[in-house]
Ligand SMILES: Nc1ncnc2c1ncn2[C@@H]1O[C@H](COP(=O)(O)OP(=O)(O)OP(=O)(O)O)[C@@H](O)[C@H]1O
C-alpha cells in the first residue's frame with residue numbers, strides 16, 4: 309500500500325519535471341529562432357547604412373561648360389556639366405580606350421553629373437579650379453568595397469569588369485575611396501539603381517496610409533463600440549452584429565484588398581496606388597480590432613462607477629461621456645495602436661490596390677502615388693541586383709523599429725494612464 | 731408627514747417575482763430602516779425609489795410610488811430630475827476615479843447649481859463638512875478620491891450624495907464594508923442628516939437599525955411582513971416571523 313503510494317508520488321514528480329523540460333525547451337527554441345532571425349537581418353542589413361564614395365578630381369573648366377568668367381545663378385543652373393563630368397571620370401585612366409572609358413563612367417552612379425553640378429552651385433568660386441569631389445560609387449563597387457562581392461567569379465559572370473576592379477583597387481590604395489553614413493537611404497525615393505534607392509517614398513507612404521487609416525477607423529470604431537456596449541439593447545440582432553464583428557477581425561487581409569480594388573478604385577474611381585486608398589483599405593481591417601479593444605475596455609469599467617453617476621442624476625449620455633469613455637480610453641488607445649501596427653505591416657491588400665507600382669517621387673499628400681515599407685521590402689526582395697539584398701534587410705530593420713516603437717507606446721499608455729479603482 | 735408612499739408595488743426580474751404587493755409609507759425627516767434576510771428584496775425596493783432598476787434590462791416595476799404627490803412610475807417622470815431629488819449611497823464605496831473635489835462637484839455641475847467657481851468651492855466645503863470629512867481632507871482636495879480609506883471613501887460618497895441637496899437619501903448597507911469606528915461615525919452622521927433629509931437605510935445589523943432609525947420595515951421572501959415604529963418592531967412585534975428574525979432565530 310505504502311509502496312504503491314510512493315511509486316505514484318515519484319510518477320507525479322517525474323511527469324511535472326518532464327512538462328517543465330518541454331516548456332523550457334519550447335521557449336529556448338523560440339528564442340533561438342528569434343535570435344537567428346535578428347542576427348541574419350542585422351548582419352546583412354547594417355552595411356546598407358553605409359555608402360561608398362569615390363573621390364574624383366573635377367576640373368570646373370568654364371570654357372567646356374560654355375560659361376563666361378562671372379556667371380549668374382541661372383547660368384550655373386543651365387550650364388553643360390556633362391562634358392566635365394565625363395572628363396573627370398576619363399582622367400582616372402588617361403590611356404583608356406573607348407570601351408574602357410565607358411566602363412570608367414559606369415563606376416559611379418548616373419547621378420554623378422548632378423552631384424558635380426550641386427558642388428559648383430553651392431560654391432561658384434570653384435569655377436576654373438579643380439577640386440576633389442565625392443561621387444556615389446556604383447552599387448556593384450559599393451558591394452565590392454563592403455566585401456559582399458565575390459571577386460573570384462569568372463569575369464563573365466560578374467557585373468564588375470576586371471578593368472573596373474583594377475582602377476578601383478588603385479583608388480583604394482590612394483585613399484580615394486571612402487565609406488560614409490548613407491543619408492540618402494532615408495532621403496531618396498526608390499530607384500532602379502541600388503546605390504540611389506532610398507525609403508523616403510515608402511516611409512512617407514506608410515505614414516500617410518496609417519494616418520488615413522487612423523482618421524477613418526478610430527472615430528467609426530469608437531462610436532460603434534460605445535453604442536453597442538452602452539446603448540444598444542441586448543437582443544438577437546446585436547448578438548448577430550457582435551459575432552460578425554469578431555468574424556470580420558478574422559477575415560484574411562487580402563480580401564479587404566479585393567474590396568478596395570473592386571469598390572474604391574472601380575466604383576468610386578479614387579486614384580490608384582495612393583495612400584488614401586491604401587489607408588481606407590487598411591481601415592476596414594483595423595476597424596474590428598479597435599471595436600473589440602474599445603468594447604473590452606468599456607466592459608472593464610466597473611458597473612459601480614456607472615451606477616454612481618446615474619444615481620447622481622447624470623443622463624445615460626453624460627454617464628458614458630464623463631465617466632465610462634474616459635476610463636476606457638487607455639485600453640482603447642493601446643488597442644488602436646496595436647491595430648495600426650498590424651496595418652503598418654500589411655502587404656497583400658496594398659499590392660492589390662496598386663501600391664506596388666514603382667514610385668520614384670516622395671509623396672507630399674495622401675493623394676500622391678506611393679509605396680509602403682512592407683511593399684518596398686517585397687519590391688526590393690524581387691530585384692536581382694546584389695545591392696538590393698542589404699536594402700531589404702535595412703528596410704526590415706526600419707519597419708521593425710517602427711513597430712517596436714508603436715508597441716512600446718501602446719504599453720506605456722496602458723501602464724501609465726490606466727486608473728486603479730478600488 | 732408622509733414623504734414617500736409605495737402602493738401595491740410588484741417587481742419582476744424576468745419571470746421571477748422579487749417583490750410582492752409592497753405598501754409602505756415613509757415619514758419625512760425620519761430614518762426608516764429596512765431589514766430582512768439576504769435576498770428578501772430590500773435592495774430591490776430601495777432601487778425602485780430612484781428608478782435605478784431601469785438600468786437592469788430584465789427588471790419590471792409595477793404599482794405606484796408617490797413622492798411629493800407625484801407617481802414616479804408614470805411615463806412622464808423625468809429620471810434625471812428624480813435622481814437629483816433622491817440621492818443614493820451604495821453598499822461598496824464607489825467614488826469616481828477623480829479628485830475629491832471633482833467627486834463632490836460633479837452633481838452640482840451637471841445640474842447647474844453653481845454659477846461660479848466660488849459657489850462651487852462653497853458647495854464642496856459644505857458637503858464635506860456635513861459628511862464630517864472636511865477636517866481630514868481639506869488639504870488634499872485635488873488628490874484622487876480612491877486614495878482614501880474605506881470609511882473616508884464612504885463618507886465621500888455621502889458628501890457627494892448630499893452635494894445636490896436631495897430631499898431623500900437612500901443608503902444600501904452603507905456600513906457593511908466598514909470597521910466599528912467608521913460605522914459609528916456614519917451612524918452619527920445619519921442622525922445629523924435626518925434634520926434636513928429623509929433617510930431610508932438598508933441594514934443587516936439589528937443593533938444599527940435600532941440605534942439609527944425611527945421606523946423599521948421587515949421584509950421576508952419579497953413581502954413586507956411588518957412595519958412601524960422601530961421601538962415597537964424591536965420590543966413587541968406583531969408577527970412571529972419578525973420576532974424570530976430579530977431575536978436571531980433565522981436569517
Ligand atoms: N439583477 C438581477 N437579476 C435577477 N435577479 C435579481 C437581480 N437582482 C436581484 N435579484 C433577485 O431579486 C431578489 C431580491 O434581491 P435583493 O438584491 O433585492 O435582495 P436583498 O434583500 O438586498 O439581499 P441582500 O441583503 O443580500 O443584499 C433575490 O432573489 C435576487 O436573486
Ligand SMILES: [Mg+2]
Pocket residue numbers: 772773774902
Ligand atoms: Mg442588497
